[in-house]
Amino acid sequence: MKKQRGKFTDIVFLFITAITAFSVIAISLGIFIVLFKESLPAITKLGIGGFIFSNEWNPVQEIFGTAPALIGTLITSFFALLLAVPIAIGIAIFITEIAPSFLKGVIGTAIELLAAIPIIIYGMWGLFTLTPIMMHYIEPFLQSTVGKLPLFGKLFEGNPLGLDLLTTSIILSIMIIPFTASIARDSFNLTPSVLKESAYAIGATKLEVLKDVVLPYSKLGVLGGVGLSLGRALGETMAVAFILFIMSFNILALAQIFLMNAERK
Amino acid sequence: MIPKRRKVISSLALFVCFLTALWGIFWLSFIIIDVSRHGITGINSSLFLNDPAPPGEEGGGLRNAFVGHLHITVFATLIGVPVGVLGGTFLAEYGRKYNISKVISTLSDIIVSVPAIIIGAFIYAIIVKPLGHFSGWAGAIALGIIMIPTILRTTENMLSLIPWTLREAAFALGAPYYKVIIQVVYRGAATGILAGIILAIARVTGEAASLLFTAFSNNYFSLDMSQPIASLTVNIFQYAMGPYEEWHAKTLGATLMITVFIFFATIAGRLLIKRRYKI
Numbered sequence: 001m002k003k004q005r006g007k008f009t010d011i012v013f014l015f016i017t018a019i020t021a022f023s024v025i026a027i028s029l030g031i032f033i034v035l036f037k038e039s040l041p042a043i044t045k046l047g048i049g050g051f052i053f054s055n056e057w058n059p060v061q062e063i064f065g066t067a068p069a070l071i072g073t074l075i076t077s078f079f080a081l082l083l084a085v086p087i088a089i090g091i092a093i094f095i096t097e098i099a100p101s102f103l104k105g106v107i108g109t110a111i112e113l114l115a116a117i118p119i120i121i122y123g124m125w126g127l128f129t130l131t132p133i134m135m136h137y138i139e140p141f142l143q144s145t146v147g148k149l150p151l152f153g154k155l156f157e158g159n160p161l162g163l164d165l166l167t168t169s170i171i172l173s174i175m176i177i178p179f180t181a182s183i184a185r186d187s188f189n190l191t192p193s194v195l196k197e198s199a200y201a202i203g204a205t206k207l208e209v210l211k212d213v214v215l216p217y218s219k220l221g222v223l224g225g226v227g228l229s230l231g232r233a234l235g236e237t238m239a240v241a242f243i244l245f246i247m248s249f250n251i252l253a254l255a256q257i258f259l260m261n262a263e264r265k
Numbered sequence: 266m267i268p269k270r271r272k273v274i275s276s277l278a279l280f281v282c283f284l285t286a287l288w289g290i291f292w293l294s295f296i297i298i299d300v301s302r303h304g305i306t307g308i309n310s311s312l313f314l315n316d317p318a319p320p321g322e323e324g325g326g327l328r329n330a331f332v333g334h335l336h337i338t339v340f341a342t343l344i345g346v347p348v349g350v351l352g353g354t355f356l357a358e359y360g361r362k363y364n365i366s367k368v369i370s371t372l373s374d375i376i377v378s379v380p381a382i383i384i385g386a387f388i389y390a391i392i393v394k395p396l397g398h399f400s401g402w403a404g405a406i407a408l409g410i411i412m413i414p415t416i417l418r419t420t421e422n423m424l425s426l427i428p429w430t431l432r433e434a435a436f437a438l439g440a441p442y443y444k445v446i447i448q449v450v451y452r453g454a455a456t457g458i459l460a461g462i463i464l465a466i467a468r469v470t471g472e473a474a475s476l477l478f479t480a481f482s483n484n485y486f487s488l489d490m491s492q493p494i495a496s497l498t499v500n501i502f503q504y505a506m507g508p509y510e511e512w513h514a515k516t517l518g519a520t521l522m523i524t525v526f527i528f529f530a531t532i533a534g535r536l537l538i539k540r541r542y543k544i
Contacts, residue, residue: 021369
């Protein structure tokens with residue numbers, strides 16, 4: 001009798017855990033289906049090509065071309081990656097290969113804390129601290145020197161207000177550096193020390209060991225980390241909203257963008 | 266001569282790596298020092314004890330936002346923790362032999378990296394739109410959904426670290442599986458699961474984008490979860506965009522409070538994991 005009750009409770013427990021686990025499938029399917037359904041009107045209105053390439057944004061006539069938002073996202077994410085990836089790999093190398101062991105822990109924790117700072121704080125800090133610095137010192141200087149270059153000049157053209165693509169890229173890059181660095185560090189740590197030691201034994205310098213042993217070995221892991229941080233940069237909302245949307249959209253327009261378009265903005 | 270050149274190049278490259286590490290530390294300390302320097306001026310007793318004053322007037326605080334934020338986070342934890350822990354239990358124990366468990370693990374990894382604003386839009390479409398108004402419950406559910414996959418994955422990993430022989434010893438005494446899980450496996454993995462929960466709470470505390478679509482905001486003190494409710498992060502966003510110096514000071518104070526909380530939670534979570542597993 002008692003044994004049967006145990007069995008019954010066991011099945012109930014199995015059921016509860018199974019339901020909770022399967023709720024993950026329900027949630028992820030739900031997200032895709034709902035976003036697809038909700039964004040269908042906006043996409044069918046212009047067709048897929050028009051939705052992506054049109055730059056008309058007219059909520060009254062319900063025309064939503066996403067070209068400006070899409071291109072802005074791509075440009076800021078690209079420059080953020082360009083700034084962040086070399087630095088992140090440098091930090092990872094410093095932590096795994098160079099730093100004395102007491103510094104390893106300290107810098108590792110510091111990087112993880114930087115990753116834990118919420119996005120909204122980066123945005124706040126960008127708006128109140130970085131923007132004035134960019135406005136007063138860096139952008140006038142850049143405009144007078146390299147502002148004529150075609151693609152790069154686009155980042156900070158016009159009045160040097162500080163609220164532009166360059167500032168956004170810098171904040172995004174600061175945001176993804178710790179993320180990329182911790183993944184790169186983990187994949188560097190996976191290199192078997194036997195491999196490194198045999199390279200040292202034939203007289204390789206540290207740089208040569210890094211370049212010819214560690215990096216080829218952990219290439220895939222580092223690339224995966226870069227991909228993940230690209231995803232993070234593309235998906236960033238609040239930090240970008242603080243700097244960029246202040247110029248052209250208010251919060252309600254912001255809400256419309258994300259509800260009418262299933263963009264990963 | 267040649268080996269010397271190689272050595273010089275090598276140390277130059279390493280020096281560059283050292284500089285990049287300094288660069289990372291520089292930004293971290295820049296942000297922390299800046300947030301605390303400005304934030305401290307915004308912190309006073311009225312920030313915690315008073316409700317917002319009308320725009321442009323002196324005084325007032327963010328009591329409604331602190332209380333509302335606490336409400337949303339507590340209810341999100343109540344949603345996210347049971348679902349995450351039990352789901353992780355299924356993946357690591359009952360379902361460990363089935364392929365579907367791997368699918369669920371992968372899916373939750375994907376949800377972890379989905380931007381929070383997508384979750385917010387999802388909840389907006391299925392809860393806020395049919396009901397016709399923003400509500401605290403929608404916010405709590407959105408944050409709960411953000412918590413679920415993180416907690417689920419940590420629980421799964423922590424449970425699979427418990428040696429299988431421990432379970433066999435309990436089986437040999439005639440215990441049914443659920444008793445083995447609750448009394449043996451959970452006990453061994455408790456610290457790890459707790460750390461995962463703390464880290465997940467730290468993650469949702471700073472969440473703003475998804476709350477904007479779900480809980481929205483409220484200028485008055487409210488405990489009613491079925492109505493729009495104020496939260497710190499949304500208030501930070503609105504006040505920082507506003508034109509008043511008063512608002513900016515309050516925003517910075519609130520920012521400092523959130524940052525301090527998250528730092529403590531993150532360090533506590535990491536320390537728990539380190540102490541338990543001595544990594």
